[in-house]
Amino acid sequence: MSSRDSRSTAPDPDTAPAAPPVHLGLIIAPELDDHYRRELLADLPALLREHLPGVEWTLSAVPEELGEPGTDALGLLEAARDRMLDAGWDIAVGITDEVLRQGRHTFVKRVSAVHSAGVISVPALGPTATRDDLAEAVVDVVRVVLGVDPDGGSDPEAVAERARQLATDVDDRTEENATSYTARVLGGNVRLLLSMVRSSRPWLLALGLAKSLTVAMAAGALTLVTTDLWMLSAEYSPLQMTLLGLFSVAAVTGALIVGAGLWESPRRRSEREQVTLFNAATVLSVLIGVIVLHLVLFVASLGGVLLLVDGDAFTEVTGEPADLMQYVKLAWLVGGLATLGGALGAGLENDDVVRAAAYTRSD
Template identity: 45%
Template structure:
């Protein structure tokens, strides 16, 4: 999966000095966002302890609509060697246990993307970012840690630097707001309707259209199944006789099959461990399903276009007409491409079942990478 830079703010953020006595009632009236700083023992923990107060102040200065609560915990999370995906997964588990809204992991392990050293990674869908202490250097480490951490939180919130400030403020308030109500479908519907902008930002940051490109086995199986279907006369007859209802059923079934294989097979679905994190888990699951569905639909559309081009190039009209028993029209080619893309997607589902869980997770969740250290 590709990566894009997390842009740190130009001015060095500093904790805002209070202009007067705070009103406790006003503080408690605002919704709060809890940010967990998970630090490995040793130097990383020292940096996190120094960073906590400054980060809370900088976030309050940038987003005063909510109350920011930055908490530091000591946890190595993983045993080295470990890559960023393992660190993100472990930090996500700690986030759910502690019932935080966001988490920033300060690690003493180096991070890299395509063999290129980076300062940090952010996974907006997980609500987790990872900051690599070695990449900060020895000079100005506290200042760089603060700048990078503020940029990481912005990335987790879906702030790419060109967004509408008011839309970003709404996303922050949506993240902070608690969603009460019934369990099950009704609760999920309320989370979806009340946090639609936040959800859209999470899915967009995840770049779902790049999902299947990274799954080589699924893509290979889909193309192979499509080629086989395209040159099989029996498939020509089925495409001609199916009718709209059957084409829709087969197409929908193929999309559901590959989506279920990816989500269930790679264990991408989370379960809420407590009532406090139900909203966050619901958002994560909705973003995951949306990412997979959009990615699979992108694959389906690409397969349809390839099947249509292949049928026009490889299936001569005379031979096609002989196989159908009547004159072949453009509509017949469209029907053949439709059925071929559906069968190819089923083949992709079989290929997706052969992918490792790690490969599916890496493909499903984009990590936004920071600048070289």
């Protein structure tokens, strides 16, 4: 790999932000470098200022291959993230001359707001694509990373604040313990963290985990007609039901994070802040996705209870009236057990499927 690095600093002449500039690093395939690098460094500053007012930028470009030939889209995205950590950039965009593939699917670009990185396929932009089209694609990646609403509903000041948080380093005090340092990182980057999570669209996580959902549904169907479960639901207090739901969500969240290797450790001290944010955003994204899964299973279980559980039989077995409250408690119990069944399904998922569902967006 070449270590040649080109850099351009582009302050906005109309503003003078006190915060340091956001450092955007471009990793350009060597075959594309001579054709695109100089033009991108010249064109991007004005384009970034146009779409992201109030943010100052520093640009770097290096001609490197992101991965071995045939590396899939997720592998290239993670390689861009690793290069960003090595170089100390705030955002990384890989530009490749290969088609981005993940299984049977191909993409123009793939972005992880959680990891502040993206990768773009030049061939996928089309045979008539121009340098301007590529520059626009880079800006689109940056906009996703900073949580800009594609429909134009974002507050420019809020976007600029997230950019400021991304570029500002938290002091790393040698004597400070990990808990205190993590609290300072998260407290100083609240808007950025929430933007990362929102951009990853965690509520769609369940749709990407077909095996987990299938196993969970099967578990719920099998337990629905178990009379012993009817008795347990009738006896359980609201507190016990709440604890069951919390345990179910925590079990699936932990299974996904550990099983797919989503938790990261910094390789050097300078990476602590970025990796802390990565991990916090990943945990929140997976947690929200699993909560959505749990609620979907609860609603499905409630429908099954109303359709399949005979009221007279329920009263005879439990001694409780078969009213809506008892049905809700039974559905909550069944949904919780089904979510636990989903933890088993999570172990059956391909790690790439879990990682892609947890924190990437594609076009």
